[in-house]
Amino acid sequence: MDNEKSAAPAAQKALHAIEQLVLFASHQQLIKPADADYSRNALLDQFGFSEPYAAEFTEAPLESPQAPLDVLIDYGFETGLIPENTDTYRDLLDAKIMGLLMARPSEVNAEFYRLSAEKGIEAATDRFYKLSIDSNYIRMDRISKNVFWLQDSPYGGIEMTINLSKPEKNPKEIAMARLLPPPVYPKCLLCRENVGYAGRLNHPPRQNLRVIPLKLNNENWFLQYSPYVYYNEHCIVFHHDHVPMKLTKDSLKRLLSFVEAFPHYFIGSNADLPIVGGSILTHDHFQGGRHTFPIQKAPKEITFTHAAYPGVSLSIVKWPMSVLRLQGADPAVLLECGNEFYEAWKVYSDPEAEVLAASEVDGEQTRHNTVTPIVRRSEDGGFEMDLVLRNNRTSEEHPEGIFHPHREMHHIKKENIGLIEVMGLAILPGRLKEELDAIAGILAGDTALLEAVQSQADHALAQHASWIQELAARFGTAMEREEAVKTVQNEVGIKFTHILEHAGVYKRTPAGQAAFRRFAHSLGFR
Helix, strand or coil: CCCCCCCCHHHHHHHHHHHHHHHHHHHCCCCCHHHHHHHHHHHHHHCCCCCCCCCCCCCCCCCCCHHHHHHHHHHHHHCCCCCCCCHHHHHHHHHHHHHCCCCCHHHHHHHHHHHHHHHCHHHHHHHHHHHHHHCCCCCHHHHCCCEEEEECCCCCCEEEEECCCCCCCCHHHHHHHHHCCCCCCCCCCCCHHHCCCCCECCECCCCCCCCEEEEECCEEEEEEECCCCCCCCCEEEEECCCCCCCCCHHHHHHHHHHHHHCCCCEEECCECCCCCECCCCCCCEEEEECCCCHHHHCCEEEEECCCCCCCCEEEEECCCCCEEEEEECCHHHHHHHHHHHHHHHHCCCEHHHCECCEEEECCEEEECEEEEEEEEECCCCCEEEEEEEEECCCCCCCCCCCCCCCHHHCCCCCCCCCHHHHCCEEEECCCHHHHHHHHHHHHCCCHHHHHHHHHCCCCCCHHHHHHHHHHHHHHCCCCCHHHHHHHHHHHHHHHHHHHHHHHCCCCCCHHHHHHHHHHHHHCCCC
16 A cells, blocks of 8 residues: 555545544644654554555544544454454554553653652642543543442442443453463563553553552552543552552551652552452552542541540541541551551451451461551541451351342342442442343333243343332332433442441441440540
8 A cells, every 4th residue: 555545445544543643642742743753653564554644634633542543443353453343352452552652651750750840749640640541541432431320328428330441351252261371471460561561362451551650668669540440530559569468557558658649649458358358369559549439528426536646536437337537647646556456456356246356267267357448638638547347257148258248239239349339439230231221111111021020030130030029019110211210220329338238347236336336445445
């Protein structure tokens, strides 16, 4: 293809898309003006062209790269650059294209620290977050499809989302991925070696990923943004090395160190035990961002002090889970107080309240108690640390976890309750979008679907059958469509609030709250 006239229509569109992307990258400062020819040539080579778009190009820059990216990826499929036109293969090529339109990691790091020194840390994170969006690492086109509503509850507003931003693999891709050898490089999705990695069927591409090196407690860590941003500026802070998660006093110190450097962000850690922990326990990491979660707005019910920790107040928070809030101006004193509570909780038992710190499994003692810690700055510049008490014990009645979503809730959610949900933001599985729409349809008059669910054990909505029956009995099947949708969402929100109550170690009963106070008193807080 020597020029635009001899090129086929699809090739012309691809050449035009390259010009649009180079202009977009220049306008959004993904590349500098001196990089434009270099980047254009890299894209021409990637798609087998020897010359660029020949016609005059006078268009205004686009606000998003997605339209020209889709054109180029379509062309890549037509010309054999990707073997299947699936989300997985398209994403592999998408990241490769955008990786050719970005500054090197060292240049991104230099810009971050220059902005931080000249204009402050907020300016630096603003720019880095925008870069992560403009480079298509954060797929805002997908995230915008997520379903969101605010749920009233006895604890204040609960934020509800159905996550549609993470692409699902089709059965063929899943089968092919199973045939691949176990991954050895990168060791996990959080390893620093992901930066620039091309990806494969069982590992997402990361050519457009950039990370910022940090020092926490004189240790090497990195900051990046989550590609799925469940909330504003959802960042991940991860260890330089592939080391397992382990909550210690040093962990709490790192969290406090982070908010000293990033006072506009919160940061927290998933618990470090299975069932109550996060999805990746093999690589030490935290999650943070610029968002005020419902837990932060929850009122304090009772406040304690201790002579050994001057300036620190301890409160039990009105929340479905068991939250101790420590507040103080001196992070060093707060650290000592928070660590005493954590170490005490790890070995604390109260059989009357069904709290057992450990049990014997196969002749060995297995620890059950841990915490989900959250740290942020208060409006007056002080420090706040929420310690959410967790226990991962199981029982014959609740084999998945006593303080875990109980089985009657699994049709809505059966996954672990991690840091983000602890704070009051529900992340519900994408399958619920269509399922809840169908259930709303039943309440709005689709009686044939209701009969099918009742009569077919293998129906797609079978796991919801008893709940659907209950909803139909309570609300009937003659609602207006919009009212039905809101009703179903409200009922899901009520269930999620109950799920958080299931995960609470001390129940929201007089006996449960008395036991909670016993724990605080056991450490001398009055």
